[in-house]
Amino acid sequence: MMDYDKMYFTKTEMSQTVPASGNNNNILQYSTDAYADSFDLSLLPSDSEVPLSPQSELNAQSPQISLDYIPATIYHDVPMKVEKPWNENESIRSVPDVSNDHQQQQTSVLLQQLQKHYQLYPSPLPSPPQENCFNTTVYPPSPCPSIDHNLTSFTIKQEYHNLPPSPPDSNGAPSPYCEIKSEPDTDSETTLIDINSLLEKTLSDCEQDQKCTQQQAPQDHQLLREYLQDTSFQKKHNLKPLALESLIGGFGERGDIEPFISLALEDAKRDAQAICASLQISPDPKQWTTAQVHAWIRSTIEQFKLPPIEELEMKFPEDGAALSCLTQDEFHRRASEAGTTIHAQLEIWKLACSDNFSSLSGPSTSQGTSGWTAELGHSADISDDEDEDMEPPQLPSPGASSLPSTLNTKPSGRTGGSHIHLWQFLKELLASPQHHGTAIRWLDRSKGVFKIEDSVRVAKLWGRRKNRPAMNYDKLSRSIRQYYKKGIMKKTERSQRLVYQFCHPYNL
DNA sequence: GATTAGGAACTGC
DNA sequence: GCAGTTCCTAATC
Numbered sequence: 001m002m003d004y005d006k007m008y009f010t011k012t013e014m015s016q017t018v019p020a021s022g023n024n025n026n027i028l029q030y031s032t033d034a035y036a037d038s039f040d041l042s043l044l045p046s047d048s049e050v051p052l053s054p055q056s057e058l059n060a061q062s063p064q065i066s067l068d069y070i071p072a073t074i075y076h077d078v079p080m081k082v083e084k085p086w087n088e089n090e091s092i093r094s095v096p097d098v099s100n101d102h103q104q105q106q107t108s109v110l111l112q113q114l115q116k117h118y119q120l121y122p123s124p125l126p127s128p129p130q131e132n133c134f135n136t137t138v139y140p141p142s143p144c145p146s147i148d149h150n151l152t153s154f155t156i157k158q159e160y161h162n163l164p165p166s167p168p169d170s171n172g173a174p175s176p177y178c179e180i181k182s183e184p185d186t187d188s189e190t191t192l193i194d195i196n197s198l199l200e201k202t203l204s205d206c207e208q209d210q211k212c213t214q215q216q217a218p219q220d221h222q223l224l225r226e227y228l229q230d231t232s233f234q235k236k237h238n239l240k241p242l243a244l245e246s247l248i249g250g251f252g253e254r255g256d257i258e259p260f261i262s263l264a265l266e267d268a269k270r271d272a273q274a275i276c277a278s279l280q281i282s283p284d285p286k287q288w289t290t291a292q293v294h295a296w297i298r299s300t301i302e303q304f305k306l307p308p309i310e311e312l313e314m315k316f317p318e319d320g321a322a323l324s325c326l327t328q329d330e331f332h333r334r335a336s337e338a339g340t341t342i343h344a345q346l347e348i349w350k351l352a353c354s355d356n357f358s359s360l361s362g363p364s365t366s367q368g369t370s371g372w373t374a375e376l377g378h379s380a381d382i383s384d385d386e387d388e389d390m391e392p393p394q395l396p397s398p399g400a401s402s403l404p405s406t407l408n409t410k411p412s413g414r415t416g417g418s419h420i421h422l423w424q425f426l427k428e429l430l431a432s433p434q435h436h437g438t439a440i441r442w443l444d445r446s447k448g449v450f451k452i453e454d455s456v457r458v459a460k461l462w463g464r465r466k467n468r469p470a471m472n473y474d475k476l477s478r479s480i481r482q483y484y485k486k487g488i489m490k491k492t493e494r495s496q497r498l499v500y501q502f503c504h505p506y507n508l
Numbered sequence: 509g510a511t512t513a514g515g516a517a518c519t520g521c
Numbered sequence: 522g523c524a525g526t527t528c529c530t531a532a533t534c
Contacts, residue, residue: 419521421524455511468526473511479525481513486524497511497534 272349275299285349288320300345306338324350422479423488423506425465426450429458436461448502455498 276283279299281292288296294312301308309315315334316323324346331339420428429436430450439454439461452458455473463471480500483489492501 466525471526475526475528477512478514478527482525484513491512495512495533 286321286324290319309335452498
């Protein structure tokens with residue numbers, strides 16, 4: 001195994017977005033391309049303001065964020081004002097979008113796999129860049145009742161201070177020591193960092209991804225670790241601290257972990273795409289031949305710098321379908337720790353290529369999860385009925401039983417569960433034009449204007465989701481109209497039948 | 509007739 | 522208390 005140089009750092013604040021909504025479990029945030037394209041940063045107020053929910057903003061100037069506003073969603077491609085990025089030539093990438101609430105069992109599996117996939121040591125750590133300091137401001141959409149772009153933001157500074165180079169490692173290469181100083185008034189933590197593994201992983205990502213996304217991988221890894229590590233934001237705003245332990249088995253709010261899941265899945269997806277292209281294999285492990293299985297395992301070994309497996313062909317004679325059925329213990333038995341990691345990686349691939357991935361992470365941009373399956377040849381062409389009636393396939397979940405019952409509770413009947421807001425549901429439909437384009441579609445996505453083409457169908461779908469067989473468009477539209485008062489939707493400038501408009505930022 | 513708009517009571521969580 | 526749901530009347534397209 002490689003020698004790991006260690007890096008000590010003290011955590012400070014970091015950027016986090018806090019979409020304000022009354023229900024953090026159900027925040028849907030789909031593609032924000034339009035938002036990124038259209039939103040004028042100059043409209044934003046000064047930083048350090050806290051986005052408020054419609055209700056809290058209406059009621060009073062809330063002194064602090066309530067627990068309801070624990071960040072449930074980190075917005076994909078949210079514009080980030082980077083005053084001093086660590087590499088001027090690199091684009092800072094925000095955390096991918098996430099959305100639906102459901103598939104909690106998958107979540108537990110995924111979290112376990114993420115722990116393995118990212119080799120999450122007791123303290124998963126960021127790999128600071130070479131620049132000394134950066135100051136990032138993230139402007140989260142704020143579900144304010146008005147449409148005056150009354151967005152707020154947090155400015156959270158994170159400073160990296162390079163320390164003198166460490167003694168050379170076994171290869172003679174100096175190892176970076178880095179200290180991140182916290183501000184005096186913040187809680188500080190000192191943690192040991194395995195920076196080389198992170199760097200090697202990110203370099204591996206870059207090598208495998210021949211597109212410009214390779215420039216983004218290091219940030220993704222860093223963001224993932226920072227999100228996992230940082231609790232200063234929650235403490236500052238009296239939110240529930242998010243501990244890694246909670247991710248692995250004790251989290252209670254789905255919203256707590258969605259950003260991490262989505263981010264990691266995005267990263268996994270990117271890795272997988274590159275490997276698929278490189279090895280000329282299907283993204284679906286179950287379709288692999290035995291030879292492809294071996295090629296993939298070798299690739300994974302190389303990717304994660306795992307010990308080589310002797311007599312690989314003998315130890316893993318299965319094809320992809322059979323391999324997918326092997327348990328973690330079996331992998332471990334055959335290949336020790338390397339086997340465990342390979343199993344973890346395989347689970348991520350399986351999840352990433354499944355429809356559950358897209359449903360777990362929510363509809364996405366062409367770069368997002370849906371695009372992943374589409375790009376790699378998986379048909380998503382499912383009829384409305386099939387889509388709506390389809391039960392999510394059950395993924396193997398060795399650790400699911402240890403999860404809190406709240407997360408093991410299966411959503412009532414379909415993906416997304418019944419605890420979804422109407423506006424979220426509508427956006428869900430809008431985000432799947434291939435499935436629901438005949439029922440509802442965007443007229444002007446950047447403005448959040450959409451049209452219900454088939455009111456009966458939309459109402460039917462909504463009724464199914466909410467287990468309200470008597471739902472009809474009259475009732476549904478009444479609910480939509482309730483959103484007028486709440487600032488979630490508004491009447492269109494020129495009244496048109498069956499045309500509604502989301503208020504900013506619900507249109508994002 | 510279908511849709512829009514909104515009041516009011518009610519339900520489920 | 523919130524987020525709808527249900528029922529209703531009236532207006533508009």
